[in-house]
Amino acid sequence: GENVEQHPSTLSVQEGDSAVIKCTYSDSASNYFPWYKQELGKRPQLIIDIRSNVGEKKDQRIAVTLNKTAKHFSLHITETQPEDSAVYFCAASIRTNAGKSTFGDGTTLTVKP
């Protein structure tokens, strides 16, 4: 089955700096790569996703890049703000059955004011 590794497990940055979280996956059949943000005590919520026919996608201060050859994808957050502090999860799946996603173990991002 699919195996997703996520690094780092914790990340601390100063407000205004950039943050990068990286994930690798093992199953070349995976074609859908979402990122979820989970604030303390809350439910995970999708913040951005990318499909395998796209190399990069941006949404304001967040971007995701995908390298299918190397089987890795990354989340980039620019101009970080304290409200970006949360746990971020990457996942990989086949899009038509996205609920069978394999999740990474999560990255706890702390943005210091």
Added chain:
Amino acid sequence: NAGVTQTPKFQVLKTGQSMTLQCAQDMNHNSMYWYRQDPGMGLRLIYYSASEGTTDKGEVPNGYNVSRLNKREFSLRLESAAPSQTSVYFCASSENRLNTGELFFGEGSRLTVL
């Protein structure tokens, strides 16, 4: 529009007791899922239902059973709870036919087994 609603939010059980977690979605999604979340381990799929009338095992199904009661409701049952089942449980739903695979999660149910 409540999205995904799950009950109860908190539950304490003794080893060997049984309980059912209830989940309902009002987004007319075909697929529903149960995940568990343990510290430092991300989300692991327990069972899923791709469509009404079907259920399949996920990554960690042992000790659990599920019922897809209708298109809206998907319940998770622990027949004989064990301390290893102490976790936060999330129900989720998705519409896999659209051009997205977004999962919509419930608020979670925190279960402690003593």
